[in-house]
Amino acid sequence: VRGPSVAELLASYRDGSRSPSAHVATVLETVERRGDDGTWISVDAAAARRRAAELEATPGASDLPLYGVPFAVKDSIDVAGFATTLACPAYAYEPGGTAPAVQRLLDAGAICLGKTNLDQFATGLNGTRTPYTVPRSVFGDDLISGGSSSGSALAVALGEVPFAVATDTAGSGRVPPALNGVLGFKPSRGLLSTVGLVPACRSLDCLSLVAADVDDLRLVLGLMAGVDERDPWSRPRRRRADDPARLRVGLPDEAELSFFGDTAMADAHHAARTAVARAFSTLTPPLAPFLAAGELLYAGPWVAERLVEFGDFLDEHRADVLPVVEQIISGGARFSATDVFRAQYRLAELKAEVARLFETMDVLVLPSVGTTFTVPEVLADPVATNTVLGHYTHFGNLLDLCAVAVPAGTTEDGRPVSLMVLAPALDDDLVLGVAARLLDPLPA
């Protein structure tokens, strides 16, 4: 079920085969027909119809780069007119305005349909940690959607919107796209303003994008990116147009990869790697320093950042928070200042080691996830399954990398396969270029 891309929508608006109002109406019908599938927390159908009509009535609006393009926003990011819930109704508030990065999309003519489901407080990679309907992957069979940006991935995978705004701290912007057969792009931290985002780990968070088309990612990145003085981690984009064919691609020894007993996934990844090796010049970097950084994240003191944000709320509303989420966030209290500095020293060593690896390779290609889970499997063992899901994503922001999860077919038994392309911060153009080549092995 692939929906139209931005370019296809704009072309159809131009040739009259569609109009924003008609398209919005079609999408809203689809959403309504599906009923509550756990994708959306809030949809404002009336506002979307009104906005489409206003755009159609505004002279010159049809020249806007996202004229009449519907999109979705993860419900941890403020959009005026929608409550921000973080999938915790007791936490919900009416925002005073729209996050500036999202405002840039509205200013470009896009139409926000609503806010999407997430693992509560963006704490989770599996999609089951929500008091709303628990979403399922578009691949069916009770497969989890992945999280925390579950609804944003689904809205794209279901063809309802060409792109959705999500977030990524430990993999939240890559795991759900990987489990739903779409692209999950985590730009370099600081390119997209995080003002108006309720933080998970403020030092690691970034906005991310879900789409079905690399050109849509490029277009939306270009519109959203911009230095914001109110975001202390904000930094300017760096353009880098390399010939993808000349890139040096790191593919770690398969013996270093973990598929957690999922031989079908291992086989599918092996096939996908082989295609990568045909398209690019490759080398074999060690995976250990990346995984060591990932372990620092899920076993280390960064969870205390969640306590900084939600500690006061937890103290007053403990019963309103899902037990697994409450337990994880409260765990931040066990870490001392010396624990943080010790972990940051170790991280500095790993960052230096990884920087040296990236002197000899341009991008690293890994599985996005090592295996998949069903909803009952995750509910039976919510922490261990979640850790497995983040095996290849936990280290991304800690090591200040950019990354994109790219669909790479299915396993023999029909589950989604995804490759993740990683590069040092500010090499966003590079990972998108590799993603495009992987999706279209014979570019013009």
Add this chain to the structure above:
Amino acid sequence: VRGPSVAELLASYRDGSRSPSAHVATVLETVERRGDDGTWISVDAAAARRRAAELEATPGASDLPLYGVPFAVKDSIDVAGFATTLACPAYAYEPGGTAPAVQRLLDAGAICLGKTNLDQFATGLNGTRTPYTVPRSVFGDDLISGGSSSGSALAVALGEVPFAVATDTAGSGRVPPALNGVLGFKPSRGLLSTVGLVPACRSLDCLSLVAADVDDLRLVLGLMAGVDERDPWSRPRRRRADDPARLRVGLPDEAELSFFGDTAMADAHHAARTAVARAFSTLTPPLAPFLAAGELLYAGPWVAERLVEFGDFLDEHRADVLPVVEQIISGGARFSATDVFRAQYRLAELKAEVARLFETMDVLVLPSVGTTFTVPEVLADPVATNTVLGHYTHFGNLLDLCAVAVPAGTTEDGRPVSLMVLAPALDDDLVLGVAARLLDPLPA
């Protein structure tokens, strides 16, 4: 009492008016004649004489850039053949080797005379926190030497060595030179390898240099700097040769400066500023974000970094540590992980604000210290006086700046005055260029 500069020494070796052996003998006599003045913790006269003789006997050695030049090393940095004490005899150990940045000086023909006194564990800016003899400033009248690099500043100010290796975490490499009428240069963090340095705050520490001559600083920086894979904060130097006359120099409003009731110092600083304003194009940046970062350091969780390094030692040797130092370091235990992340968020905001200020100015010029103290004054109130001494230095490493303290005459009542020139990281050439112009207002 100014000793010969490196250039003067080398010239005298070349023209035969001095030899390394003869010069070393002269210096050792001076040191011996002064007796235990608190400058040195250890001097190995025999080794220095032997080394001078060896250099003289080595063909080609006289072409080395520091041939036969004696120098001193702060006793928190390993030099083979000398115990590393950190001014705590119970902590002392025999190092397995020489810190690589110091080894580069030895490889360049320099002669390490010995290890210099410091505030214990490099914890202090005043120079009185030592179980060895408490040093005094060369300006006399019971004036403190400043710390923690007290002995390194004195060895230069007494003319015993043309340069000394020191360290700077919160001002330890700038306050003692400021109180002894010499130059204190804190390069950008990462230019000089910190391998072989016992850390104070590992995320902030850097090696620093004391000298009486800007050209000596430039020469020694050039020899010592170099990327070291064993130092995770290591980074390469950046050359920037701007015309000092065209630099935009920030001089904050004098109403924002604090002299703690020291009107003679305020007057002297006013006169020094006036000279700066005649030599450069100036502007008036706010000082508040810099001072706010400084407050984060002395009131915030970074003290826990000292506990990371010395906590185990303190647990077993509490009675062997000076009470004021023990109290400060133990204070790190009161900070939680959330305290660290909160402080780092605030620091990120201040760093962003300061980066914007440096878009409109090249360097900032401040007093190095706002006032001076006598040894009895510091002993009577060791913490408050120390905080006053760091008023203009605490923020330097937190904000990732480079800095040099430059002698600027004396107060009416004969105490040392010093200007501090600060710039963003990697603009080391810039601050040294300004220092040179301030010392020689009519350059060729």
